[in-house]
Amino acid sequence: MAVDWREYAEGVEKQLEQLRRDLEPLESGRMKLGEREGSNAWRDVTQEAIDRNRQVIATYEAILKDVRENRIKD
Incomplete structure (x- = not known):
């Protein structure tokens, strides 16, 4: 089965749009992420998520x- 590279590129573009939308509230400071192991204190992992x-x-x-x-030939 042949790969439709245009369709593949469109899928990647849509994923990029979503990733950028997800990143914006973290970078702007409107949203923070944290984690906690067991009964330990919460740890801010916002910057780690931004970097990832x-x-x-x-x-x-x-x-x-x-x-x-x-891959895409016109």
């Missing part, structure tokens, strides 16, 4: 760039 999301976005952008440059 930025890395995922960069990876998806690289995938999308490669698909557009090497």
